[in-house]
Amino acid sequence: MKKILMPIIEAGAGHLATAKAIRDGIEACYPGKYHIEIVELSQASGALKEHEFMRRYWRFSLAHRWMADLSMTLMELFHPISRIYLPLFMPGLLKKGIEYYASRQPDLILSTHFFAITIAALAKRRKKISCPVVGVITDPFSPFSWWCEKRADFLFAPSDEVEKGLLRRGVKPSQIVRMPFPIERKFYDPLPSKETLLTRYSLNPSYQTLLVVYGGEGIGKAYEFIPKIIDKRMPFNWLVVCGRNKPLYEAMDALSRSSPYPVRVFEFVENMHELIHVADVVVGKAGPSLLFESLLLGKPLLATDYSTYMTERKNLLFALRYHAGWWAPDFLSFLTVLETILTTPLLNTYCENISAIPLVQQLRKGKDDIAHWVNHLLDHS
DSSP states (O other): OEEEEEEEOOSSSHHHHHHHHHHHHHHHHSTTTEEEEEEEHHHHHTOHHHHHHHHHHHHHHHHOHHHHHHHHHHHHHTTTGGGGHHHHHOHHHHHHHHHHHHHHOOSEEEESSHHHHHHHHHHHHTTSOOSOEEEEOOOTTOOOGGGOOTTSSEEEEOSHHHHHHHHHTTOOGGGEEEOOOOOOGGGTSOOOOHHHHHHHTTOOTTSEEEEEEOTTTTOOTHHHHHHHHHHTTOOEEEEEEOTTOHHHHHHHHHHHHHOSSOEEEESSOSOHHHHHHHOSEEEEEOOHHHHHHHHHTTOOEEEEEOSOTTTHHHHHHHHHHTTOEEEOOSHHHHHHHHHHHHHSSHHHHHHHHHHTOHHHHHHHHOTTHHHHHHHHHHHTO
16 A cells, blocks of 8 residues: 655644544545555654744734744845755754655655755655655745746646746746645535534524634634624624634633523534524635635635735735725724625625636536645546
């Protein structure tokens, strides 16, 4: 049985979600044919100092976006010199990551994080491994410099913008593979009716439902907006996902007991597909997984944040261009959008717009494309 190793770096939930989507798709199309393992590279390789640094840096950046914007801007300005970042600032991760790949000797390395891709490409160049190295770009509209790893064998490009950026940075056309953005398999499976889910989560069927979710860290502006909207007696159901943010969970749980409107509070969830399906609007930051999961299920995104100007802002612009989402960076704009949803048919128009977006249509048709491509690669390597 051939082994597929899928290394990620823990930086939010998006890299893991896309890795799971690819793994589940391969297993669904080719059950029992491959041994597939997703690993957090810094932990698995023993680079624990780097693991802790990246975890803290990401959490700090979510709360202080200027930090991520500054670092990414510097990396872009100094590309390709910025390639020295790993050996200069995280030599332990680079060395131990290469050693880890060499010890595993998989038949394919397929990664959804640029650091893991680069380390695998270097391991192959140094003849520590011989398998194909495939990178899956999880920024759907931004070919950020670290994604443009010319030493990888193949890079998946989810959009024209990314493909053009890769070519501009010197990646050969033969290395670029056009693939839809990976979405977890359960988002394609038949879902319970909306009426069933409204009953399951004890929601009021006469109210529209807002799902608030900001990834694993539970850091975002809309959590502060919820009690203010409730105080204004605006009739909505609320589904609030807090991730690992315990103080937030406790505050929202207390709110749920005093609110005159239904407020259902969750920590980590495995049923995001059901929550998006029962929601009328998804509220959060303009991350790629949340954006495409919402659009795949026909729900517009009300974005109050994005993690980085260079990457996630482009996700927001995509939603705005197709009139499939709103931008509400402060309470007044957030309140205005909700008033519009309550008093006009605009929400129905946005849902209709989503069904006509070409990339969304590609998502619906291409759920098995990555699995078939990987199978063909391994059958002929």
